[in-house]
Amino acid sequence: MENTYQSIGLFIDGGYYAKVNEALAQQASLNIDMASLMYLVRQQVARIGGHALSDCHITESHYFRGRYRVYDANSKHLLYKERRFEDALIENDVIFHYKHLREVQHDGETTVIEKGIDVWFALEAYELSVIRKFDYVVLITGDADHEMLIRKLKALKIHAVLLTWDVDSNSSATSRLLKDEVCSHIELSELVAADRELLGHLCRRVKSE
Helix, strand or coil: CCCCCEEEEEEEEHHHHHHHHHHHHHHHCEEECHHHHHHHHHHHHHHHHCCCHHHEEEEEEEEEEEECCHHHHHHCCCHHHHHHHHHHHHHCCCEEEEEECEEEEECCEEEEECCCHHHHHHHHHHHHHHHHCCCEEEEECCCHHHHHHHHHHHHCCCEEEEEECCCCCCCCCCCHHHHHHCCEEEEHHHHHHHCCHHHHHHEEECCCC
């Protein structure tokens, strides 16, 4: 009997994901619902590969983000928001990977430095792809730095999928290099424009804190 099972590895750039959510919150008071997003990923992989939805499964999902140390997060009133989001990750079996953010003062201005996350993202995605032998790897990111990761995934004969949401050009613009390099590109703004009901299925109203 032919094996039709399709394994999907999902890797989320938390910085990019946060920018998309911020833009959605500002424009429509919406945030992405993680469970609905993961279901859509399965649907789109099934469409791309001509598979039955029941054969497409996210076997691993990982989220990468820089975040403040607890004292700084508390002083910025971020702890509840971060914990609530982590609950959503845990409920959907998403493994989260964090590195501490640093703030640097220069000429009276504060710069937030997120160091090493992009490299960790790429190394983890590549290593797990080698070990798990995913049929598809879905990357949620807009960062051109991941171009070489996509090339490496394709060298492993893995179908690399880029999933993006260009809510507006300032907050979530996607690198042209990534779009050109991937095997398949899913742009959610195009899907939402074609199906207005999709936005309601994919997002939830932002809850007051």
